[in-house]
Amino acid sequence: AQSVTQLGSHVSVSEGALVLLRCNYSSSVPPYLFWYVQYPNQGLQLLLKYTSAATLVKGINGFEAEFKKSETSFHLTKPSAHMSDAAEYFCAVSVKAAGNKLTFGGGTRVLVKP
C-alpha cells in the first residue's frame, strides 16, 4: 500500500520568502504524485502533478515540485510567498491500478506573515 508523509503540520513564512513544503512517499510501484491546495471553506484544487514525465513539475500560482526517486520525495516550492498563498497544502499519491485511489498526507498549513 502507498503512504505519504508531510513533514511539518504548520509552516510560517514571510511574504516574499521561499516556500518549501516537504513530502515523502512510500510505494512499491512507480507512483503518481500530486499537490493539492485547500483554501478556507473550499474544496481541493490541483496545484501540480507528476506522472513519470519530467521530474521537475511546474504548477499554478508559481509553484513547482521535483520528483526525486532516490529520496522518495516530492517537495513543493515557491520562490516568493504571497499573502494569497495562505492555505492548507496536501501531498497525495496514487498508483496505476483500478480506481486510481488517492492517498493523502496529513497536510501542511501555511501562514504568510507580512
Added chain:
Amino acid sequence: EPEVTQTPSHQVTQMGQEVILRCVPISNHLYFYWYRQILGQKVEFLVSFYNNEISEKSEIFDDQFSVERPDGSNFTLKIRSTKLEDSAMYFCASSEMDPGASYTFGSGTRLTIV
C-alpha cells in the same frame, strides 16, 4: 472549466437519521469517488465507483454507507443511522480513466451530526 457540484453545502442531521449527499461529476469522467475529512485530520478515501459498481472501498466504508448513480448525472452517498463521528466534510471527486489522471474535487458538504 468543468466543475464537480455537491449539494447541500451544509447539512445538519440528528443522530440515527439517514442522510444523502449528492454530487454531479464532470460528464465525461468515468471514475467517481467519495472522500471525507474530519475536522483537523487528513483527507481519507471512502470509495471509488466505476462502470456502475464499486471498484474499491476503504475499511471506513462499512454497511452504514452506500453509493449510487441513480441516473446519468448524479452520484450519491447515503449514510444510514448516522453517528456523531460521521461529522466531517465529505468531498466528491471524478477523474478520467487514464492512470495518474487528475481528480476534480467538489467544494464539499459539511455534515454535522447532532
